[in-house]
Amino acid sequence: MEQQNKLGIIKKSDNFSEWYTQVCGETGADLVDIRYDVQGFVVHKPWAFKIIRKIYELLEKEVELDNHEPMLFPTVIPEENLLKEKEHAGFAPDVFWITEAGKEKLDRKVALRPTGETAIYPMYSLWIRTHKDLPLKRYQTRITVFRNEKTTRPFLRGREFCFFETHDVFETHAEALQQIHKDMKIMQKVAFQKLNLPFIFFQRPKWDKFLGADNTFASDSLMPDGRRNQMSSTHDLGHNFAKAYNVQFNDKNGTKQYVYQTCFGPGIYRLMAALIGIHGDDKGLILPYSIAPIHIVIIPITFANKQQLNEKVIQKCSEVERRLKEFGYITKLDSSDESPGFKYNKYEMLGIPLRIEIGPREADGDEVTIALRTRDKKEKINLKHLDKEIKDKIEAYEQDMKKRAEEYFKDNTTQTESLTELKQIIEKHKGFIKVPFCSTDFDGQQCAETLKAETIGGVVSGTKFENPEKVHTGQRCIICNKEAKHIVYVAKSY
Numbered sequence: 291m292e293q294q295n296k297l298g299i300i301k302k303s304d305n306f307s308e309w310y311t312q313v314c315g316e317t318g319a320d321l322v323d324i325r326y327d328v329q330g331f332v333v334h335k336p337w338a339f340k341i342i343r344k345i346y347e348l349l350e351k352e353v354e355l356d357n358h359e360p361m362l363f364p365t366v367i368p369e370e371n372l373l374k375e376k377e378h379a380g381f382a383p384d385v386f387w388i389t390e391a392g393k394e395k396l397d398r399k400v401a402l403r404p405t406g407e408t409a410i411y412p413m414y415s416l417w418i419r420t421h422k423d424l425p426l427k428r429y430q431t432r433i434t435v436f437r438n439e440k441t442t443r444p445f446l447r448g449r450e451f452c453f454f455e456t457h458d459v460f461e462t463h464a465e466a467l468q469q470i471h472k473d474m475k476i477m478q479k480v481a482f483q484k485l486n487l488p489f490i491f492f493q494r495p496k497w498d499k500f501l502g503a504d505n506t507f508a509s510d511s512l513m514p515d516g517r518r519n520q521m522s523s524t525h526d527l528g529h530n531f532a533k534a535y536n537v538q539f540n541d542k543n544g545t546k547q548y549v550y551q552t553c554f555g556p557g558i559y560r561l562m563a564a565l566i567g568i569h570g571d572d573k574g575l576i577l578p579y580s581i582a583p584i585h586i587v588i589i590p591i592t593f594a595n596k597q598q599l600n601e602k603v604i605q606k607c608s609e610v611e612r613r614l615k616e617f618g619y620i621t622k623l624d625s626s627d628e629s630p631g632f633k634y635n636k637y638e639m640l641g642i643p644l645r646i647e648i649g650p651r652e653a654d655g656d657e658v659t660i661a662l663r664t665r666d667k668k669e670k671i672n673l674k675h676l677d678k679e680i681k682d683k684i685e686a687y688e689q690d691m692k693k694r695a696e697e698y699f700k701d702n703t704t705q706t707e708s709l710t711e712l713k714q715i716i717e718k719h720k721g722f723i724k725v726p727f728c729s730t731d732f733d734g735q736q737c738a739e740t741l742k743a744e745t746i747g748g749v750v751s752g753t754k755f756e757n758p759e760k761v762h763t764g765q766r767c768i769i770c771n772k773e774a775k776h777i778v779y780v781a782k783s784y
């Protein structure tokens with residue numbers, strides 16, 4: 291078996307948390323620099339930002355296919371807007387405020403947005419007049435939001451973090467519910483199909499909903515430490531914000547009605563954390579093809595004092611590079627002076643899907659060596675069918691990733707009806723545990739709190755939104771022993 295990575299990072303299975311920190315840092319894939327001189331704020335380095343940009347592109351494409359149009363709101367929100375929606379005022383303790391400009395104190399302080407609702411909906415009340423203005427579907431992308439988080443971790447919790455949000459307005463609640471299904475489909479397309487990240491789409495219990503929402507829905511993946519990672523949320527806002535900001539429309543009969551609203555926020559950061567944590571291994575990142583900033587790296591195998599031979603190798607490498615670029619693959623030929631071994635480690639750490647190696651013996655022939663980042667064994671491909679060979683390898687690579695991630699998810703989703711057993715499973719960091727539970731309405735909150743205390747951190751994450759598990763006759767709440775109404779998923783959370 292392999293020792294510690296030659297670039298010196300710890301094994302993922304030995305200490306996931308430390309491994310994660312190292313992969314994010316300079317000795318790893320160099321994604322962030324946490325030494326920025328304002329506490330809790332981090333710098334995103336080129337490799338991270340290239341990946342983030344690709345995630346944004348995937349989401350932008352999908353929401354535009356779903357008829358959303360882009361817009362860009364100011365970063366600042368007046369205090370009275372933020373505090374108007376009563377429930378939303380719960381955000382206030384975590385908000386950064388601007389109170390001065392130059393030497394002058396501002397007449398009214400403004401907040402740095404913690405999220406978009408209270409900035410956007412007062413404007414919606416100006417824009418929406420009649421049923422003809424509906425549905426209204428808009429989104430903001432490539433922005434950041436600010437929250438005064440007490441503890442921060444790269445891509446899991448930050449004081450300023452990358453944000454994406456849709457804000458949709460409908461005439462009827464049925465349309466709003468339909469949108470929640472569409473948001474789930476978007477996550478299936480982006481997170482699962484493109485990023486190979488399995489997840490469950492939950493309806494959260496009432497006590498765990500977003501402030502100001504009637505219901506909250508979320509996609510949770512499972513990190514290697516067994517914790518759930520919330521990768522997106524959709525909120526069914528009902529009339530709550532419409533009433534607070536007076537968002538009304540004249541219906542077909544000319545009667546004024548409040549609108550129904552939903553908002554959807556895929557977590558750019560959380561998707562990054564999932565990509566790093568779920569796919570990565572002891573050698574570093576493993577990036578899905580769809581977001582890899584480089585698809586294929588070509589490494590020439592050259593030797594000291596063999597100038598002529600080396601030139602032939604480089605020439606062959608350039609020829610393969612040119613052809614791959616023509617096929618549309620993002621390709622990098624690394625002919626720097628570092629040793630091939632150093633380069634292997636470096637590009638493995640960055641998570642590049644495919645590596646082609648060309649040495650003196652291959653410079654003349656039609657065969658070259660290829661290594662998939664998901665496999666230890668190298669293979670040969672024939673340059674005569676380069677396009678087809680690469681297509682096949684990428685497909686195999688994606689299948690490897692999906693299979694590994696799905697197996698982990700499946701192996702770490704269990705069930706029990708006994709609290710003792712639940713405690714034992716959670717102690718072993720075992721992911722999701724399905725348990726019978728009395729209620730996901732507020733009357734179940736006490737049981738959820740007891741469960742959390744008993745299991746030292748186990749959180750009732752909710753019920754499956756689609757095809758929720760059926761409760762069998764006689765099943766009782768794992769805490770209060772009353773008749774169970776739901777099968778809920780319990781996991782530790784970040």
Ligand SMILES: [Zn+2]
Binds near residue numbers: 727737769
């Ligand atoms: Zn109960």
